Amino acid sequence: MSKDTKIKDLNYYIDWLEKSITEEHIELYEYSDFKNIQLIGSGAYGNVYRVNRKYSNRIFALKSFNYEKQTLNEVVKELKLHRSVNYHENIIRLYGITRVEIGTIQKYSFVLEYADSGTLNTYLNENFNKLDWNDKYYLASQLASAIEFLHEKDTIHRDLHGNNILVHQKNIKLADFGLSKKIAEASSNTSKILGIMPYIDPKKLENQNYKLDKKSDVYSIGVLLWQISSGYKPFYELDHDAGLVLAILNGKREEIINGTPIKYSNLYRECWKYEPNERPNIQKIVSALRSITSLEEINTTMINNFIEKKENHLSEIYETNSELSKETIDLNNELMSNNELSLVEYNTKSNESVNSESKINDSEETDQLISHKIPKSSKVRQESLIDNSDYYSSSTDVTEAIKAVINNNNTIQNQNYENSLLSASSDQVTRMSIDLIEFINVDSLIAFLIEKHDRGITFEQIQQLISKQILQTNQATDRFINWLLKNQNQSKYIWFFGLFYYYNILLEKNSSIKAFELFSKAANDNYSIAQVYLAKCYYDGYGAENNYYLAFYWYQKSVENGSIIGQFYLGNCYEFGIGTEENEKKSVYFYKEAARNGNVIARLYLANCYRLGKGIEKNEIKAFKYYETLAKQEISDAQLRLGDCYYYGIGTKIDKIQAKCWYEKATNNGNIIAKNILKRNYNIKSYAEMDKSKKIKFYKILFNKSLSQLGFYYFGKLLLKTNYEKSFYYFQKAAENGCKFAQFNLGGCYQLGDGVMKDLRKSFELYKNSAERGYINAQSQLIYCYTFGYGTEIDRVKAFELAKTIAEKGYGDVQYLLGQYYIHGEGVNKDGKKAFELFRKSFKKNIKYLSSNKKIMINEKKDFEYSKLFAKIININSYINLGS
Numbered sequence: 001m002s003k004d005t006k007i008k009d010l011n012y013y014i015d016w017l018e019k020s021i022t023e024e025h026i027e028l029y030e031y032s033d034f035k036n037i038q039l040i041g042s043g044a045y046g047n048v049y050r051v052n053r054k055y056s057n058r059i060f061a062l063k064s065f066n067y068e069k070q071t072l073n074e075v076v077k078e079l080k081l082h083r084s085v086n087y088h089e090n091i092i093r094l095y096g097i098t099r100v101e102i103g104t105i106q107k108y109s110f111v112l113e114y115a116d117s118g119t120l121n122t123y124l125n126e127n128f129n130k131l132d133w134n135d136k137y138y139l140a141s142q143l144a145s146a147i148e149f150l151h152e153k154d155t156i157h158r159d160l161h162g163n164n165i166l167v168h169q170k171n172i173k174l175a176d177f178g179l180s181k182k183i184a185e186a187s188s189n190t191s192k193i194l195g196i197m198p199y200i201d202p203k204k205l206e207n208q209n210y211k212l213d214k215k216s217d218v219y220s221i222g223v224l225l226w227q228i229s230s231g232y233k234p235f236y237e238l239d240h241d242a243g244l245v246l247a248i249l250n251g252k253r254e255e256i257i258n259g260t261p262i263k264y265s266n267l268y269r270e271c272w273k274y275e276p277n278e279r280p281n282i283q284k285i286v287s288a289l290r291s292i293t294s295l296e297e298i299n300t301t302m303i304n305n306f307i308e309k310k311e312n313h314l315s316e317i318y319e320t321n322s323e324l325s326k327e328t329i330d331l332n333n334e335l336m337s338n339n340e341l342s343l344v345e346y347n348t349k350s351n352e353s354v355n356s357e358s359k360i361n362d363s364e365e366t367d368q369l370i371s372h373k374i375p376k377s378s379k380v381r382q383e384s385l386i387d388n389s390d391y392y393s394s395s396t397d398v399t400e401a402i403k404a405v406i407n408n409n410n411t412i413q414n415q416n417y418e419n420s421l422l423s424a425s426s427d428q429v430t431r432m433s434i435d436l437i438e439f440i441n442v443d444s445l446i447a448f449l450i451e452k453h454d455r456g457i458t459f460e461q462i463q464q465l466i467s468k469q470i471l472q473t474n475q476a477t478d479r480f481i482n483w484l485l486k487n488q489n490q491s492k493y494i495w496f497f498g499l500f501y502y503y504n505i506l507l508e509k510n511s512s513i514k515a516f517e518l519f520s521k522a523a524n525d526n527y528s529i530a531q532v533y534l535a536k537c538y539y540d541g542y543g544a545e546n547n548y549y550l551a552f553y554w555y556q557k558s559v560e561n562g563s564i565i566g567q568f569y570l571g572n573c574y575e576f577g578i579g580t581e582e583n584e585k586k587s588v589y590f591y592k593e594a595a596r597n598g599n600v601i602a603r604l605y606l607a608n609c610y611r612l613g614k615g616i617e618k619n620e621i622k623a624f625k626y627y628e629t630l631a632k633q634e635i636s637d638a639q640l641r642l643g644d645c646y647y648y649g650i651g652t653k654i655d656k657i658q659a660k661c662w663y664e665k666a667t668n669n670g671n672i673i674a675k676n677i678l679k680r681n682y683n684i685k686s687y688a689e690m691d692k693s694k695k696i697k698f699y700k701i702l703f704n705k706s707l708s709q710l711g712f713y714y715f716g717k718l719l720l721k722t723n724y725e726k727s728f729y730y731f732q733k734a735a736e737n738g739c740k741f742a743q744f745n746l747g748g749c750y751q752l753g754d755g756v757m758k759d760l761r762k763s764f765e766l767y768k769n770s771a772e773r774g775y776i777n778a779q780s781q782l783i784y785c786y787t788f789g790y791g792t793e794i795d796r797v798k799a800f801e802l803a804k805t806i807a808e809k810g811y812g813d814v815q816y817l818l819g820q821y822y823i824h825g826e827g828v829n830k831d832g833k834k835a836f837e838l839f840r841k842s843f844k845k846n847i848k849y850l851s852s853n854k855k856i857m858i859n860e861k862k863d864f865e866y867s868k869l870f871a872k873i874i875n876i877n878s879y880i881n882l883g884s
C-alpha cells in the first residue's frame, strides 16, 4: 500500500469521527475536563487510563488509540458496535470519545465506564477465596445475562475470555467490542491465540474458515462458568500448544472441581459440547442459572426433580430454535466492510427487527420457566416525556412481566399438581415456587425502574407505573412485599421496599418516614438511585425536614455513583440554586452529561438552554433540532415547542401549517398549553363540528353528569370546614367521575394533607387532570407546581408558557405573574417592555396576584420564597423604568 493511500484512509476515519462528533452521534468529552490521569493497562491499540472528571469527580476509563489506519478502522467499528449494545448493567458503558492534540496529530480515546476490579482473570486470582457459591452464581448469571442481551440484539461477541470481562464492585462488566483484529491478529501472534485458545469454539480451531456464531459464544461461556467455579484459567497447568488444541478437538475438557453443584457442572458441560446444535441457547443458560440459584436457596430435591422435568421439556423446545438469523451482527467480524460504516447505523435497532429465533423463544417461554428479561412490548403507549425508542420500552412491559409472573406461577402450580409431588404440601411447593419467581422478577423490575428513571421518566410516571401496573395484580404485590420483607440484606431491595412506602402502595401512618429511612439506609450504602430518592425527600420535605443543602448533597453523591437521573437533578440544583449557588454553566454541564447518557428530559432542558442562551451560547438552530428529535419521540412538551419554533420562526422558517400540526400532536398527547394555543391561534374547538342532534345529546349527558358531580362538589365544600375526611370522600367520588372542580379541590386536599395523607405528586396529577378539563384555577396552580417543582419537575419554561396562555385570556393575576417571568428572564428572554405592559394590564384590573390566593399557596416556606420573589420587584416605578 502506498503512503498516499494510507494517508487517505486515515483521513477517511478521522473525517468519520469528526463528522460524528459535529453531528453529535458521538459525545465529545473535553480532554481538559479530566484530571488525575493514571495509566492502568495497555492493549494492542494503546493505553488505558483511570481518570477523574472535574466537577463531579466521577471516575472514567480512557482507552487511547494509536494514530494509524488499522487502529482507527477498529475504533470506528468498535464505536458503532458498542453503541448498539450500550445499555445493559453488565456491559461496560461507552460514554463517548475525547481527543487531545499531540504534536500535529489528534489522539482519540474512548471514554468508558471504569471497572474497579480489573479483568475477571485478575479478580478471580485475587478474590477467589472470598467467594461462596452464591457469589459464583451471581457472576455466572450476570455474564449470561449480558450475552443474552447481545444475542437478543442479534449480536455475537466472538471473543469472550477472562481478559475481556471486567469486574466492578463484584459485578460483571463485559468489555471489548468490535475488535475484529483479535482473531485475525491473533492468528499471526502465536502466544496470543494460544492464551485465549481454550475459550475458542473447537469448530474454529479445527477449521479457520468456520464462522463463529451465537453457539460459539455459548462454548466460551461454558469455559468461563468453569473458570468461575474453579478460580483458575482453563488448562492453566498445561502448555497451550498444538498438543492441547488436538486434545480439545478430541474432546478434552477441564475437570469438574470437587463440590460443584451438579446442575452447574451439567450446565457448563452442555455449553462446551463439540456440536453447536447440542449446546443450549443463551436463554436456556440464563433460565438454568436462575433456577439453580433459587434451588440452592430452597434446597429440596423435590423441586429439583420438578425443575428437571420442566427443563427436559424445555430442551425439546430449544433444540428447535437453534437456527441462526441471517440478520445476526457479528461483533468481531473482521470481514465487515468499511463501506458499511454509516454514521447513524449504530442507532438501536427497532423492536420489530428481533429475529425469528428470539420471537419464537419469547412466545414459547411465556408458559415455561420465567426469563429474567422484561418481555418486549408489541404496543408502545404514547406518554408525554416518554421516549419510545428501542431501549425505552413502554409501561405495558411491567404488566406483561407481572402477568408472566402470575402465568408462570399458575403453570408451576399446575405442574406441581400433575406431578403429584406427594412428599410436600401443595402450599409449601407453591410458596417455594413463588420465592423462585419473585427473586427473578424483583431484580428485573428494579433494573427496569432504574432504566426508566435514567431515560427521563418522571417520578409521577413511575408512581403510575408502580401503582397502576403492579397494583393491578394485587396478588403479586403481596408476594413482592413478603419477599422483600425477607430479603432486606441488599441495598437495592431496601430501596425497592422504600418505594412501596414512598408511592403509598403500603399505606401506613408513617409511610413517608419509613420511605425516608429506607432510602437513607440504601443511600448510605452508596446505592445511587436511593441517593436520588433521598435527595428528593429532602427537597420535598418528605419524611424529613425540608433541606435543600442535603438534597444537593445527595444528588451530588448519586452522580458520583453514576446515576444519570441524578445528573439531571444536579443540573436542576445549579440552574435554580437549590442547596448551592446558581450556576447556569454547571447546570448546562450536567444536563449535557445526562442528555448524552440518554436522558430525554435533560435533552429538553438543554434545548431550552440553547433557545434562551442560558448557561450556553444561544443557538436556536440547535434548539430546533433537539425539539424536532424529541417531538418525533412523542414527547408532548417538545412537540409544543417545535410548534412554537415553526410558528415564530425559531431556528427554522415560519411555517404555520407545520406549527399547527405539532400543536395538534402535543394536544393529543395531553398538553394543555398546546390546546390553549390551538384555540387561540387557530380557533379550533373540540366540538365545533358536531351536528345539532349530537350537540343536544352531548349537553344532556354533560348536564346529568355535572349535576351529580356538582352535588358531590358542593357537599364536599360545605363539609370542608367541619369534616375533612368526608369532604375528601365526596371530592374523590366527583373527581373520579371527571369533575374538574372536585379534581382541583381534591388536589388541594392532597397538597395540604386534608383528610388524607399529604401527597404532592397526587395533588399535581389531580391539578393536571382538572387543568386538562379547562379549569383555569387548576391551570394557574400548575404554574406554581412547575415553578417550584411541587409533585413534578421544576420547569420554568413550561410555567412561563402556561402563564402566557392564561394571561392572554385576560386573567389579571396571571398577567402579573407573567410580568415576573419577563422581568427575571425565567423561562423566556428578559423583556422589560413586555413586563411593563403586563403589569399595567394587571393593575388596571386590580386583581390580586397569585401568591395572595391562600387556597393555592399552602406551603408556607415556599410561599414565603415566592412572595419574597414578588416583593423584590414590587416597586412599580422600577417596572416603569424597566419598561421605558
Ligand SMILES: Nc1ncnc2c1ncn2[C@@H]1O[C@H](COP(=O)(O)OP(=O)(O)OP(=O)(O)O)[C@@H](O)[C@H]1O
Residues within 6 Å of the ligand: 040, 041, 042, 043, 044, 045, 046, 047, 048, 061, 063, 092, 112, 113, 114, 115, 116, 118, 119, 163, 164, 166, 175, 176, 179
Ligand atoms: N473500562 C476499564 N476499566 C478498568 N480497567 C480497564 C478498562 N478497560 C481496560 N482496562 C484495563 O486495561 C487493560 C488493557 O485493556 P485493553 O482493552 O486495551 O486491552 P486488552 O483487552 O487487554 O488487549 P487487546 O488490546 O488485545 O484488546 C485491561 O486488561 C484492563 O486491565
